[in-house]
Amino acid sequence: MNTSTSPNNVRIFDTTLRDGEQSPGCSMTPPQKVVMARALAELGVDVIETGFPASSQSDREAMALIARELRDTTLAVLSRCLEADIDTSLRALEGAARPRLHVFLSTSPLHREYKLRMNKAQVLDSVHKHVAYARRHIDDVEFSAEDATRTEIDFLAQVVEAAIAAGATTINLPDTVGFTTPEEIREMFRKLIAEVPGAGNVVFSAHCHNDLGLAVANSLAAIEGGARQVEGSINGIGERAGNCAIEELVMALKVRNAFYNFDTNIDARRIVPTSQLLSRLVGMPVQRNKAVVGANAFAHESGIHQHGMLRHRGTYEIMRPQDVGWPDTQMVLGRHSGRAAVEARLRALGYWLEDDELAAVFEQFKALCEKQRVVTDSDLQLLMHDDASGNQGYRLASMTINDGGARTGDIRASATVELSDPNGERFTETANGDGPVDALFSALAAATGVDLVLESYQVHSVGLGADARGEANLSVRYGDEEYDGTGTSKDVIEASALAWLDVANRILRERNAVRAGGVIAAA
Incomplete structure (x- = not known):
């Protein structure tokens, strides 16, 4: 649990179990949520959002089960700005050792007119009323201005001021539909933190969606603008194109620490096991070329790349696979592999060949690559015994x-x-x-x-x-x-x-x- 107030520490708010679960086909049962929550706690996330209690009995059950087991991590639930919702959420949080109530209300012109049918004054009144109501019952209250990045900046400042005055301890400014750009969101955070009364007494948070593929970039820009909490999900799952992928954000801060100078409490070695657990629980495989956790993230087939990797890992890898939970780099032997990679793999298998012998085996290797995409160790051994084409199998x-x-x-x-x-x-x-x-x-x-x-x-x-x-x-x-x-x-x-x-x-x-x-x- 992150209790640090260091300006160089970014809290990780994980919403895999709430926003992530809203991704089509990714719903989880309460026992599955407990398993995932346990893994998230071991990963080192600071806040786990367990669900939306007013929306389902399943979310209420999950919160109760998780609260019994996790005593050192902040557990949050989501609530609309409605007293009935807040009461339901408060009951769900009763067993939590470190509870947080997360209330939200839309603020953009589009949402005010078509979703809420409320004017600015009504929105401001609702924010103050419901944040204050929540704060009377619980010390840790987060307020989210839904669709913040499409809200007029002056009105957004009024909303944030009302929420802080009512007792909010965290202010979340979501890019709900993945609309903004890094420059815009960076300036939004800078302006509000600099100008809103009381802004220095709360934590500002970013919650970015990935509709334009900018969720991680926008979250990093928000940190540059003053956000000290980032909300996201494992594997980036979530509504539509998903959320900021926690594993990508964490490793960007880690690998580029000299540039960003920010740290998190995440144990990066747990990233891949956590990603794979989620994939098994929800049945959604991770695309092979996904950053950090994809199967190809540390795999090399190109002969040029393999040759460089054999000389020095840093030629084509900016982080070690072991640092995020992979066992090692994969040198995939296939159509694009060169002689150097084949020779290195043969030597690892105990075969030391003269140049003419290697040339002959390499020709056989290339012919085999036309029949199958990947050549394994056993395939190489069969080549060495001239048996690669003789035993076709079933x-x-x-x-x-x-x-x-x-x-x-x-x-x-x-x-x-x-x-x-x-x-x-x-x-x-x-x-x-x-x-x-x-x-x-x-x-x-x-x-x-x-x-x-x-x-x-x-x-x-x-x-x-x-x-x-x-x-x-x-x-x-x-x-x-x-x-x-x-x-x-x-x-x-x-x-x-x-x-x-x-x-x-x-x-x-x-x-x-x-x-x-x-x-x-x-x-």
């Missing part, structure tokens, strides 16, 4: 899918697959599942003896018109390792089967390499 001969439902009278989907093994012999397996893809993967697992845990699965179109194909991409876990597979076909279900077999065959080749006496090094 191949899909045919498949039959019954998707179930009322039409057939079946409750669950079923799939029958016919595979040919490495020796060319054919056999079939049938399995049931909760859907056609689940049934398909279960049948493939039964047929190959490789049981994979699906982490993420996506299908999309490649190409245009009559030449378009379906491509399936999946990430799976097998033991302690994670694998990615890809398959393409005119039929997306067949593409899914091919992606699954892509991984299964790779794992089986690794098994064979181990049996043959090979040593597989960690990537």
